[in-house]
Amino acid sequence: MHSTSSTKISPTNTLHILAFPFPAQGHILPLLNLTHKLALLGLKITILITPKNLPILDPLLLTHPSSIQTLILPFPPHPKLSSGIENVKDIGNSGNTPIIASLSKLENQVIQWFKSHPYPPQAIISDVFLGYTQIWAQKLNIPGICFVTSGAFVTCLFDQLLININKFKNPSCVHFENIPRSPLFHEKQLPSLYRKYKKDDPDWKIVMNSFADNNKSWAYVFNSFDGLEGEFLDHMKKDLGHERVFSIGPLSSISESKRVSLDSSAGSGVLQWLDKWQDAGCVLYVCFGSQKVLTKQQIEAVALGLEQSMTRFVWVVKEQDSPWIPNGFEDRISDRGLIIKGWTPQVDILNHNAIGGFLSHCGWNSTLESIRAGVMILAWPMEADQFQNAKLLVEYVKLAVGVCEGEDTVPDPYELGRIIKESMSENVPQKENVKVMKQKALEAVKEGGSSFIQLNELVKMLASKINMN
Incomplete structure (x- = not known):
């Protein structure tokens, strides 16, 4: 995808994006798989990574040696994290909060890197856990894209919980009447990040503000597909008040076979x-x-x-x-x-x-x-x-x-x-149902399928947005 902007962005005028994955196995791999797809579409990507997570990128960097580069920054220390911990797998889910809070401290380094770079990225795409990057994007006057590694259904719920955090705190059950199918959940079934929230903890303040900042993003991208979550993706568009909600999955791994x-x-x-x-x-x-x-x-x-x-x-x-x-x-x-x-x-x-x-x-x-x-x-x-x-x-x-x-x-x-x-x-019905859904998933990512079309539309709209700036 080529830019016609009067400002020279890169030596080849190729669309350049900074990707910032959250360092947990279930988060980092899907965003890397998305960068693979974007590289195949001709984009240049710089991946922000900390040193101990760099080996995870090896298959991707070997596949795209010229179009994918790295920005390696030291992992900021945190009193609740032992030295050397840079990935949730090394500490478990309890590490999500301090890791999110810690990575927020990279803001000044990232902004300085942008300002000193001869051909800086024209957009940031970051994990849903790193919502403060939407503020970084605003400061840099570039589009910020929120990449959601969970489904659209849980995102609809979590947005409601954030809006009503005091109303829903410690309820016996929560009825989400404004969401399709009006789901009901008991307290212990609510997302862990919500249930473990501590009001006066400074780390938790960063986390919850970060999630709220995702709604400032220019677009949402989901590793999902219309055949599985169409009604909830449509609800997201209605809730956000714009159509820039893209389902581009299911993303497949470039490294599994290797x-x-x-x-x-x-x-x-x-x-x-x-x-x-x-x-x-x-x-x-x-x-x-x-x-x-x-x-x-x-x-x-x-x-x-x-x-x-x-x-x-x-x-x-x-x-x-x-x-x-x-x-x-x-x-x-x-x-x-x-x-x-x-x-x-x-x-x-x-x-x-x-x-x-x-x-x-x-x-x-x-x-x-x-x-x-x-x-x-x-x-x-x-x-x-x-x-x-x-x-x-x-x-x-x-x-x-x-x-x-x-x-x-x-x-x-x-x-x-x-x-x-x-x-x-x-012969339980679930066996047949999942085979039907498999075909919908495969059709979605094929040329002409819903996810294929939406990924290309994302790139097209992003290029158009950048050219207008």
């Missing part, structure tokens, strides 16, 4: 094991995301539930969880189950013909990956936006079966086993 070969035991090993099963959809994939560590009682309940179900399965267990696996369990299930300790190629596993279900925490990335693979979800939401995602999946679009909920809940293993067995062995 990563399998890095570790044959975790990558090709599990795929070879799945090759043993000729029956399509006979294996359950079990994984609860990159951050959540289960308790001993939860691990024991899942193990017994899987054993009782008599279902074939692949279970991804974190290193911290592995000591809680019951003695003798692996021997007893060795003919039909595989336990993986550590990283696995989730996208490749979900797309294997043998996989027929996904016992999941309902994180947004896992949700989209499961839909894209046409795999039914067994939902166990625990924290963050997962309760909202589960409601969307179980009640609204009916792609999932509810199993249990809550980060501290210990499911009844016999009930868990029954649900797994019934869902995997019977």
Whole structure:
């Protein structure tokens, strides 16, 4: 996309954007995948990153050596963060607040970098957790774009909670009457960032102001698609009072296929094991995301539930969880189950013909990956936006079966086993529904599809906006 502005922006007059991802696994990868798509459309991107997160960019930088560059700034220290912590995976969800607050301190460095750069970016696209960048964009007189790594449904809810933060604080339940389908949530089901809010904490003041600042953005971009969340995307447009709400997903990873070969035991090993099963959809994939560590009682309940179900399965267990696996369990299930300790190629596993279900925490990335693979979800939401995602999946679009909920809940293993067995062995409607939604997802990102069109429209409107300035 070329600029016709009278101001020279870059040596080739190519549209140049600064991308600022939030350093958490579920946030950073989707924005990197979006920058990949933008680079393919001819844009130049500079990614703002801190030193310890730089290796995450390797596949992207190797793919686009000339069009994607980095702005590496030191991670600002924070009293609640140990030295060397620059990513949520190193501290867990409790680190979201201090990391958001800490990264806000980069403002002066970023603005000075813009002013000293011979061809500075003409727009900023940043993670929804970094809403204060919309103020940076205003100070620089350039468009700011909010990239949302969760769905439109939860964003509608969170905006309402922000507007009515005192009204909704500590309620037994909240009824969102102004949102499509008038959803109802109990207090423990509300987004974690809202539930943990501390009014007099200076970090929380930064966080909540930052989220409010997202509404000052020139545009919203969602890793979602119209076939899944059309009614909530339309509501966002109505609520914001403009049409610059773009659904451009589901975004696919550029690095997943490359990563399998890095570790044959975790990558090709599990795929070879799945090759043993000729029956399509006979294996359950079990994984609860990159951050959540289960308790001993939860691990024991899942193990017994899987054993009782008599279902074939692949279970991804974190290193911290592995000591809680019951003695003798692996021997007893060795003919039909595989336990993986550590990283696995989730996208490749979900797309294997043998996989027929996904016992999941309902994180947004896992949700989209499961839909894209046409795999039914067994939902166990625990924290963050997962309760909202589960409601969307179980009640609204009916792609999932509810199993249990809550980060501290210990499911009844016999009930868990029954649900797994019934869902995997019977022709439940969710299996067919998710295959239909898979086709909608694939159509959306194809040339001429809704997400394809909206991504191109975003670039076109952004170029037009910049040319007018």
